[in-house]
Amino acid sequence: MLDDEVAVVGGGLVGKAAALALAQAGLRVALCGAGSAPAQPQAGFAQRIYAVNAASRRLLQRLRVWEQLPGERIQPVQAMQIAADGATLHFDAYSQRLESLAWIVESDAVERALDLVLRFERGVRLHADTVVRAQRADAGWQLELSGGEVLRVGLLVGADGRSSRVREWSGIGVRSRAYGQSAVVCNFSCAAAHGARALQAFTPDGGVLALLPLPDWQGQHQVSLVWSAPDGLAEQLRALPGEQLAERVQQQLPALGAERLGGLRAAGASAAWPLLLQRAESVAGDGVALLGDSAHVVHPMAGHGLNLGLQDVQALAAVLARRLPGESAGRPELLRRYARARAEQVLAMQLATDGLHRLYAPQLRWMAPLRALGLLAVDRLSPLKTWLAGYASGSSVLF
Numbered sequence: 001m002l003d004d005e006v007a008v009v010g011g012g013l014v015g016k017a018a019a020l021a022l023a024q025a026g027l028r029v030a031l032c033g034a035g036s037a038p039a040q041p042q043a044g045f046a047q048r049i050y051a052v053n054a055a056s057r058r059l060l061q062r063l064r065v066w067e068q069l070p071g072e073r074i075q076p077v078q079a080m081q082i083a084a085d086g087a088t089l090h091f092d093a094y095s096q097r098l099e100s101l102a103w104i105v106e107s108d109a110v111e112r113a114l115d116l117v118l119r120f121e122r123g124v125r126l127h128a129d130t131v132v133r134a135q136r137a138d139a140g141w142q143l144e145l146s147g148g149e150v151l152r153v154g155l156l157v158g159a160d161g162r163s164s165r166v167r168e169w170s171g172i173g174v175r176s177r178a179y180g181q182s183a184v185v186c187n188f189s190c191a192a193a194h195g196a197r198a199l200q201a202f203t204p205d206g207g208v209l210a211l212l213p214l215p216d217w218q219g220q221h222q223v224s225l226v227w228s229a230p231d232g233l234a235e236q237l238r239a240l241p242g243e244q245l246a247e248r249v250q251q252q253l254p255a256l257g258a259e260r261l262g263g264l265r266a267a268g269a270s271a272a273w274p275l276l277l278q279r280a281e282s283v284a285g286d287g288v289a290l291l292g293d294s295a296h297v298v299h300p301m302a303g304h305g306l307n308l309g310l311q312d313v314q315a316l317a318a319v320l321a322r323r324l325p326g327e328s329a330g331r332p333e334l335l336r337r338y339a340r341a342r343a344e345q346v347l348a349m350q351l352a353t354d355g356l357h358r359l360y361a362p363q364l365r366w367m368a369p370l371r372a373l374g375l376l377a378v379d380r381l382s383p384l385k386t387w388l389a390g391y392a393s394g395s396s397v398l399f
């Protein structure tokens with residue numbers, strides 16, 4: 001006898017969204033590791049922010065989560081500028097006939113909104129305890145929680161991040177490559193308005209510097225830094241006091257084409273994340289589905305890790321919503337359908353971000369004039385730009 005049809009392991013954004021989406025698809029779900037989101041910061045914006053694309057926003061709207069987000073803490077991105085080797089590529093929502101290229105949201109704010117909707121979702125049982133062990137049992141999986149409780153479920157969903165234990169318990173292999181870079185993040189106030197423009201530049205050391213627009217806070221213009229820098233530099237940047245980090249970023253403004261933003265002042269502490277490329281050998285196994293970072297980790301240069309995770313959620317919920325009455329959620333054919341649905345987009349995003357990382361590596365500095373020509377050519381080819389913008393928004397496919 002099963003306790004629930006599905007156990008989702010991991011209470012990050014992907015796990016919480018998965019529990020909601022599967023319950024709304026009619027399944028009985030246990031969410032394990034369902035801690036509460038941190039409270040809204042007293043001042044300014046949280047350090048961890050995401051660029052959410054149109055496909056992810058649609059999912060959050062369908063889950064009735066988007067409407068719980070405070071509108072004044074969402075920043076639409078109307079334009080994007082990518083600079084490298086002295087050339088620049090521009091995108092703007094207006095000429096692509098899009099409402100916005102993306103929406104910048106705080107991770108904690110999305111999690112609070114998910115918590116609120118989950119509290120009223122009767123199909124989800126919330127377990128704050130984590131899963132310490134899982135093993136295959138007759139009709140599914142048997143899980144042991146940190147508080148000692150035992151659960152039996154038909155389908156085990158791993159949404160437990162890049163070091164996934166679910167992946168390990170289910171014997172699914174993983175390929176990883178460290179980029180030798182870490183992403184340093186910090187919010188800054190700036191003297192001039194950012195004009196809802198996201199700025200990104202490839203740096204000569206193979207790093208990527210991005211300044212993302214944030215909503216104004218108490219009359220102050222704000223931007224958020226994501227600087228993917230070689231590990232040594234990232235360590236130095238991370239150790240700098242706020243005003244010195246602001247100075248270092250200020251020196252990079254010309255490379256970003258953003259001199260006019262003017263005097264930057266750190267608004268909050270910095271943090272750093274080591275970056276890697278990682279892919280599970282399969283996103284589905286014996287009674288198991290992997291979602292989010294447990295299935296794939298990409299370089300944050302395109303801001304797509306969470307978007308891929310939310311699209312995993314969407315795909316799994318769509319497959320399971322169409323199962324036959326009485327059919328187990330862990331049936332191999334259903335899981336194979338989920339794996340097929342995700343194969344192309346995940347591979348394409350990994351190839352694109354990893355390809356760009358390699359193309360702008362310091363060893364290929366000699367290719368700078370060619371790369372600049374390529375970037376200029378893309379900038380002038382409107383159909384290619386429209387297709388790239390559609391791809392980034394999650395609305396078109398690569399192959």
Ligand SMILES: Cc1cc2nc3c(=O)[nH]c(=O)nc-3n(C[C@H](O)[C@H](O)[C@H](O)COP(=O)(O)OP(=O)(O)OC[C@H]3O[C@@H](n4cnc5c(N)ncnc54)[C@H](O)[C@@H]3O)c2cc1C
Nearest residue numbers: 010012014033051130131160161183292293303305306307
């Ligand atoms: C600097 C940086 C910037 C980024 N910017 C963007 C962006 O702009 N847009 C975007 O789309 N993506 C972005 N990403 C990627 C994004 O952060 C991740 O893809 C996303 O957070 C993954 O979410 P997740 O829920 O899969 O994993 P996680 O957030 O890692 O959550 C996993 C959860 O599982 C829990 N857990 C682990 N083990 C267990 C267990 N045994 N039992 C129960 N619970 C368990 C963990 O405690 C955690 O809560 C960025 C990444 C970085 C590093």
